[in-house]
Amino acid sequence: MAGHVEKVDAATAWGGGRSPFNVTYGKMMMWFFLVSDALTFGGFLISLGFAKASADSWPIAEKVFFHFPFTHAELPLIYVALMTFILIVSSVTMVLAVEAGHRMDKAGVQKWLGWTIVGGAIFLGSQAWEWYTFINGNEHGMATLTWNPYLPENPGEIRYTNFFFFVTGFHGFHVFTGVIINAVVWLQVKKGIMHERGHYEMVEKVGLYWHFVDLVWVFVFTFFYLV
Amino acid sequence: MERDDLIVNDSYAPMANHSEEAGKAIRKKIWKVTAILSILTAVEIAMGIFLSDRSADLWPVVKWSFIIMTVVKAAYIVLIFMHLGDEKRSFRFYIIIPYLIFIGYMIFLYLIEGFNVFTY
Numbered sequence: 001m002a003g004h005v006e007k008v009d010a011a012t013a014w015g016g017g018r019s020p021f022n023v024t025y026g027k028m029m030m031w032f033f034l035v036s037d038a039l040t041f042g043g044f045l046i047s048l049g050f051a052k053a054s055a056d057s058w059p060i061a062e063k064v065f066f067h068f069p070f071t072h073a074e075l076p077l078i079y080v081a082l083m084t085f086i087l088i089v090s091s092v093t094m095v096l097a098v099e100a101g102h103r104m105d106k107a108g109v110q111k112w113l114g115w116t117i118v119g120g121a122i123f124l125g126s127q128a129w130e131w132y133t134f135i136n137g138n139e140h141g142m143a144t145l146t147w148n149p150y151l152p153e154n155p156g157e158i159r160y161t162n163f164f165f166f167v168t169g170f171h172g173f174h175v176f177t178g179v180i181i182n183a184v185v186w187l188q189v190k191k192g193i194m195h196e197r198g199h200y201e202m203v204e205k206v207g208l209y210w211h212f213v214d215l216v217w218v219f220v221f222t223f224f225y226l227v
Numbered sequence: 228m229e230r231d232d233l234i235v236n237d238s239y240a241p242m243a244n245h246s247e248e249a250g251k252a253i254r255k256k257i258w259k260v261t262a263i264l265s266i267l268t269a270v271e272i273a274m275g276i277f278l279s280d281r282s283a284d285l286w287p288v289v290k291w292s293f294i295i296m297t298v299v300k301a302a303y304i305v306l307i308f309m310h311l312g313d314e315k316r317s318f319r320f321y322i323i324i325p326y327l328i329f330i331g332y333m334i335f336l337y338l339i340e341g342f343n344v345f346t347y
Contacts (some may be wrong), residue, residue, distance in 0.1 A: 020317075021314070021315055021317060021318040021321070022314070022315050022318070023314060023315075023318060028318075029275045031322055035322060035325070035326055036298075038326060039326065039329060042329075042333065043333065044332075046333050046334055046337045047231045047337065049334070049338060049341060050337040050338070050340060050341035050344075051336060051341070051342030052341070053337075053338055053342045054340075054341045054342070054344045054345050060279070060281065061275075062275065062276065062279050075277055076275075076276055076319050077272055077275050078272075081268070081269075081272040083296055084268055085265065085268060088261075088264050088265065088268065089261075091304065091308055092257060092261045092308075094308075095257050095307075095308045096254065096257060097256065098310075099250055099254060100250075101245050102245050102250070103244065103245065103246075103247065103250050104244060169241070199244065204310075207309075207345050208309055211304055211305075211309045212309070214304060215304045215305065215309075218297055218301055218304065219297060219301070220269075222271070222293050222294065222296075222297040225275065226271060226274075226275045226293045227290055227293050227294070
């Protein structure tokens with residue numbers, strides 16, 4: 001075989017006491033979990049693609065999502081754009097919290113992690129409002145699992161409402177658990193548990209989860225609202 | 228080929244604390260990526276509002292630019308925000324390649340089926 005392989009004797013290779021990937025067990029398991037979760041979400045979005053590809057007609061997102069709180073103006077996609085932006089910003093504050101953790105800056109971690117929790121909570125509230133508006137439907141009735149008012153010529157094409165509730169609901173539940181986990185870690189940071197431990201790796205691990213939630217939303221946003 | 232998974236290395240990630248100056252550089256990078264993500268999202272929204280005519284000749288181009296921009300955003304999030312770009316190459320591939328193989332195969336299968344399933 002071409003190329004040369006560095007000779008490592010068996011005792012060194014299998015003797016233990018080091019990490020081949022240079023990551024800790026917890027972080028690696030978080031990555032494994034995220035890969036499996038990403039396969040789940042990938043499966044949902046691909047089956048959404050299947051439904052759209054096999055459907056005769058499909059509602060147009062701009063005709064469904066044009067509401068904005070406290071106004072009756074037609075502003076297509078503006079509210080969901082705001083939600084997307086809030087989630088991206090909360091991802092940024094999370095990466096800043098991780099960076100502060102690497103400098104053992106307890107106050108910095110608390111500040112940025114706190115803003116991440118606030119961003120997540122705002123996103124959840126926005127999603128509740130989005131669901132409320134979506135379910136309220138239009139002059140053709142309310143959106144349910146068995147009725148799709150956004151497709152007046154074919155309201156029986158219920159896969160649209162089904163996928164909306166299922167995919168955004170599953171994502172929203174991830175955001176919800178993410179906010180709770182972030183809050184728990186925030187309390188631990190406040191009590192000084194991480195500082196005593198000498199590293200803020202737990203912030204990094206929940207950070208991975210939080211970024212993943214943002215990552216999924218990037219795809220949900222594209223395939224639900226844009227394409 | 229270098230076996231980078233066999234090099235003895237005791238510097239576990241939690242011990243990889245960095246200095247104030249290194250932090251400054253990292254923060255600068257974070258803000259740069261934030262700007263890129265925000266601009267891409269703004270472009271997507273603008274295209275979604277103004278170029279959303281599904282029957283226009285331009286629509287396939289618009290659709291594919293949505294998908295490409297999404298993948299670019301995802302790459303920035305995974306490689307920079309989730310620091311996968313800073314992990315060892317072997318770990319990076321270990322996470323990304325199996326995922327892409329499965330998902331790529333699933334997309335291929337489901338879309339082929341989806342476009343044909345009710346046409347016979």
